[in-house]
Amino acid sequence: MRKPIPASASTSATDPKSTGSRLKISPARALRGDVQHNAATHGHTMYQGRLHGALAHRLGVDILRGTFKSGEILPNEIESSSKLDISRSAYREAIRILAAKGMVESRPKTGTRVTERERWNLLDPEVLGWMFETEPSQDFIKSLFELRLITEPAAAELAATRRTEAQIEQMRSALEIMKRETLQSETGRRADLDFHHALIQATCNEALASLSSSIEAAVSWTTRYKARHNALTRDPVPDHERVFEAIERRDASGARWCMESLIRMAHEDTQRTFSQ
């Protein structure tokens, strides 16, 4: 019983329900419910934890999917929060999160408006996650893989020249797990991420690392999606092995080339899955 209602036991007449919004399932209820038991509401697979986080998630997805369009101003704080049946503070914190990701912008008197898409931080890991909540556009997936195709082969190249023994070992053991588990299992996908993570670390480039880890995380959504739909995909292990071997023997251009081909394959698989 999560809803203890303000104590003011004897409560006077001031009761917001007088608005009669009783009729609908208050959207808020849904939010809180979702928070509690990962239910799905109208395509929103909801989130864990704090209310402001859940709300930011929800609004973020709505913006990304176009329910709120760029330039549109959302209803004012009082209205929004009371319609959602949450406090203004929680609502505001959610908005701050969105604002931190460049998706909305608030000013007194004007209200808070959705900014132009150009200004979203599309590569923020959380935003990327929200993006894959609903099937993202072909265009976007293409962009993402194009970007991967630019950065990751270069990363592999750097890794080949800068990697340490420890990193090689990390990659080797991740690869081992991948071989056993495939991408069908959670631990298999986890190993895939570990592999790429070790590779990224080996580049000794913070900026590149920050970028790649976001992208990898996003791409792993697609992988999970593929696994869920039993899409038939090439076995990714051999590709990974070739990359690994090239890096192990410090073969920079070999690593680049193998990584390039790995990504091309992944892209093909992904396209086949999404477009049908």
Add this chain to the structure above:
Amino acid sequence: MRKPIPASASTSATDPKSTGSRLKISPARALRGDVQHNAATHGHTMYQGRLHGALAHRLGVDILRGTFKSGEILPNEIESSSKLDISRSAYREAIRILAAKGMVESRPKTGTRVTERERWNLLDPEVLGWMFETEPSQDFIKSLFELRLITEPAAAELAATRRTEAQIEQMRSALEIMKRETLQSETGRRADLDFHHALIQATCNEALASLSSSIEAAVSWTTRYKARHNALTRDPVPDHERVFEAIERRDASGARWCMESLIRMAHEDTQRTFSQ
């Protein structure tokens, strides 16, 4: 052994102010003051606008520069906000902003701790801006230019094949302004940004655009820095012109090559400025 004393750690960390202003200028006052008239407080060139934004800025810079180290737990909300003489809500909103950028993480009972550097969103435009508030490490600058060297030539290549006439015109006029104004003036730097912006748009790749615009913005801080210090730098216009011409004649590999050289030059200039 929990870490009880971040507060005392900050003993003077908050404000090693000159002379005995240790007194009662509440750090908050400073914050508010800064907000009002862009004053500088101990290297914090302060920010405009909302209190939570200013505070997020301030804390963000402190984290980036290591005043709060990874893993450290900051003093609890009550203590922090009252020490800063601001309301808990404003403080919390600031924290939410930082959390949205992956820099802190809060949980009940535990408090809010600074996450490991690996998890910062280093490429968030705001974070990047904070980074250049204080002279960033050589290593980081190197990373950034290395990343630029990976992405931007590729972007130029794509732009050369996909650009529209309108984009060419935008680039041409930006270049025109750059020629007249140089990077010493604000409008000159603005034109530089416009040039790169048009180029990025021409790639037809959202993800790449999002990345590049962050980086460009960051790099423009270094440009401003250089201008302030009258560092002698090569004239960047000829480099830009070569890139422009290659894109205009749809010469993909030419564009790639010219862009690569442009960035190399910029990197050299930057290094010379910062390291002296």
Add this chain to the structure above:
DNA sequence: GCTTTTTTTATTGTCTGACTAATGCCTGCG
């Protein structure tokens, strides 16, 4: 003595309702 369960407790999370400040808009004045 060790593990498991319960209680305590510190901290963030949420709520409420009021007041402040910025700013777009409108109105009246020149």
Add this chain to the structure above:
DNA sequence: CGCAGGCATTAGTCAGACAATAAAAAAAGC
């Protein structure tokens, strides 16, 4: 017609209360 000042709307800030959570400590059970 333009401009200045006031008005209304909205985010921003504030204070203080209570709830939920999870770590740590204490108690219970074996």
